[in-house]
Amino acid sequence: MFSDQGIWFEVHESDEEENAGNNSTLRVFFDTEEDDSFGIPDKSSISFMEDEIKRFNNIEKHFEDVNKVAAIPKHEFDIIVDYFQAISNALKMAVESLKVHYLSLED
Numbered sequence: 001m002f003s004d005q006g007i008w009f010e011v012h013e014s015d016e017e018e019n020a021g022n023n024s025t026l027r028v029f030f031d032t033e034e035d036d037s038f039g040i041p042d043k044s045s046i047s048f049m050e051d052e053i054k055r056f057n058n059i060e061k062h063f064e065d066v067n068k069v070a071a072i073p074k075h076e077f078d079i080i081v082d083y084f085q086a087i088s089n090a091l092k093m094a095v096e097s098l099k100v101h102y103l104s105l106e107d
Contacts, residue, residue, distance in 0.1 A: 045098070046099065
């Protein structure tokens with residue numbers, strides 16, 4: 001996702017079968033499988049990602065204004081907003097996952 005920062009992750013939805021019959025859940029996976037992978041981002045990456053979340057929050061504040069004046073059809077604008085929210089939520093999940101990971105190492 002942020003290859004120039006050495007940050008790469010994916011969010012996957014696990015199905016009920018994987019969760020022993022419970023509802024599906026979203027899980028964050030960091031790029032750790034290959035020898036040349038990015039690995040688990042370091043603690044400084046958390047700060048970068050939190051700054052990106054703040055930037056996203058500032059952008060989101062302007063969606064209503066853009067929607068009123070933009071020459072974008074509503075259904076297209078809705079797709080843009082949905083995509084933006086998916087990226088924003090994935091980033092928040094990745095930050096939370098990293099915080100849990102580093103807290104577990106302190107125990």
